Amino acid sequence: MTYILMAILAYLIGSVPFGLLVGKIGYKTDIREHGSGNLGGTNTFRVLGKKAGIIVTLGDIFKGTIATLLPIIFNLTEISPLIIGVLAVIGHMYPVFARFRGGKAVATSGGMLLGLSPLLFGIILLSFILTLYISKYVSLSSMITGLISITASIFIEDYGLVIVTSILTVFIFYRHRANIKRILNKTEPKISWM
Template identity: 70%
Template sequence: MWTYLLFILIAYLLGSIPSGLIVGKVFYQTDIREHGSGNLGATNTFRVLGKKAGIIVTLADILKGTLAASLPFLFNQPELSALIIGIFAVIGHMYPVFANFRGGKAVATSGGMILGVNPLLFLIILATFLIVLYICKYVSLSSILTSIIAVITSFLLSDYGSLILTSILAVFIIYRHIPNIKRIVNKSEPKVTWI
């Protein structure tokens, strides 16, 4: 019981590490919360600080989720649920204690968590995200559609643990993107420019 609680706390603290804020302040002397959408996630980092910073923050946010979900295996506690523990990294990313509970939108950290639990599913959703993003050019819409496809894929694979996980993550992601949905409807949501 105490080990479970300790791992949940560690996962939350891992998720709370504000990658975008750290990269922005340390290397660019910029608080990305004061620019763009004001969000601490990778998408706003790309828009405010550029591709290099965006890639670094994306990888860091993915790693947070993967590391959190891997805690039971790293510490030889396979009886503990990686799904339950990993979810708290996503919560930490959305509501980070180190950044006044103003975090990202759960996409990259959710992906990292899935990578730690089901690498095949991660590859499927990564390919889905990139294809949808290329077609529609909206990061937010790609994230929402990918989260839904992750649920459907988990069901088709009869992976009911991942089905529960992806369903919870889809709810998080869709909820966090409600403002983006409104901007897509009124055509004010920024699009990705492919070069």
């Protein structure tokens, strides 16, 4: 029963819609009605600006981290933090608090990896920033970072993590399918570093 409650708690933590909360409380704006309609950090940056985007991105990262650490917090080491972390990511993508319309899994997946392996998180964060700097596409950077996370997991020989990062990367690609079309059509928005 304790494991079931922890799984539900992880999903609920992942379901906290920071993009919706920050938009409505701080800006009187429902970001689901603007931009891409997505609740994640990227749409928040575009619709509400840098300050809101940073707050939402950090919130989405840390809810993945907190959920992943639940087995350690409650001293239930028999259950894998990987499973609990994935439930938070599912909550982020399909949040019960926002009519199951959530983000694209990138930030919360990163937060899950931060809870599991800070070294791996550092690698993927660096790869994301570097790819974003070169391409100026957030979506492309997210997908490439997913592939790098799989490769890094193989190198550190954590095969449970290989499976999870592979599943999450499939989710990330699936959630970015419209972005892939726009990249191919050269209509995907680029960020400005200015």
